[in-house]
Amino acid sequence: FKTRILHTDKDNFRETVGEAAEMIKKGGTVAFPTETVYGLGADAVNPAAVKAVFRAKGRPADNPLIVHVASKEQCEELASTIPEKAYTLIDRFWPGPLTLILERKQIVPDITTGGLDTVALRMPDNRIAMELIRISGRPLAAPSANLSGRPSPTTAEHVIADLDGRIDAIIDGGAVRVGVESTVIDMTSEPPAILRPGIVSRNDIEREIGRICIGYEDKIHQDIEKVRSPGMKYTHYSPDAIVILLEGSNEMVISKIQEMLYDFRSRGAKVGLLLTGESNEVLEGDEEFLLGKKDRPSELAFNLFSGLRYLDEKKVDVILADGSFSHSGVGAAVRNRLRKAAEMIIKM
Ligand code: TXA
Ligand code: MG
16 A cells, blocks of 8 residues: 545645545545544445455454444435434534444445444534545545554544555544544433443433433453552563553542652653643653643543653653543543553552
8 A cells, every 4th residue: 555645725625635535436445534533434335445444453343433424314324213312413413523323224334333233323523524425425434543452543643653554545634623532322222322432421412312321331450459569560561551540639649640650660661641730740750741731621632642642652661641630521531531541540
């Protein structure tokens, strides 16, 4: 593959997106910006094209893709049943960062849905994405445009770092607006269930359709006991940094980070810190990244994946992350991503 990098500015917008749309029609793979993160798009109803997406990302075949549409009609062509509540959410939140799981029509191939009878659909709130879908005339299957297991990309540079030489093209649309992936809600169950938190919060949704439930579990797989010997973990060979997430009150998190920082350094580790405004004032690591103010969770969301990539680039051995921000609303999405990134979660 020779990956083409397409730039859009006012003069050549349609031309550039038109070029990318041609690639999509021929079964190609094109990374494009959405409001949440960059997606790696392919014609969702062309199995060979979708297969190329899985291959480029190294994504396990049983993990289904989100299909991006540009109209309600396109959604109706792919979903067999659309409950009233789903229409309510579509009218309220589309285009926007909310993905609906609906029963699929047969036109959606197995490879796109990982063999499930349901399909994940969303309409992105981004002009490039919308034009790409419209001009190609195809629904776009698009997972986040990162190598499987890496943080989601929020800039074209992140995509290039992961996928250059593995895909046909990247449309550079600058930095995204949101920074974490869309909220995913399963509309085939009653009550509907949130499968992944995003910036459209549980409250936002319940205001429209009444009670829903939480269908995901934030993993917690570490207790304080094991963390008494962090060096144990550190001796394991790992090409990328080990992420340790500290949750609790501001003061406790800061003093625990201080303690662990000292411990890791005395073992010769290079320590990166993922900080909020508050912890940034008192802590100093070998490398640091400021996520933002704790009382501005959308700032934390916007910076999270950049921060993880930044510290990885600095080749730190360990990342200590300040998780002392509020976990309601957008904070739930940030906590969920941090917990997924973490090898260890310490709750205090
Ligand atoms: O914001 C986003 O959603 C971004 C942008 C590119 O739109 N896309 C994204 O896609 O995050 P991906 O593939 O990284 O995440 C899709 C999530 C996965 O957790 C997948 O398991 C879930 O949606 N999913 C997709 N289809 C599903 C289905 N039929 N049933 C349940 N979960 C599904
Ligand atoms: Mg992803």
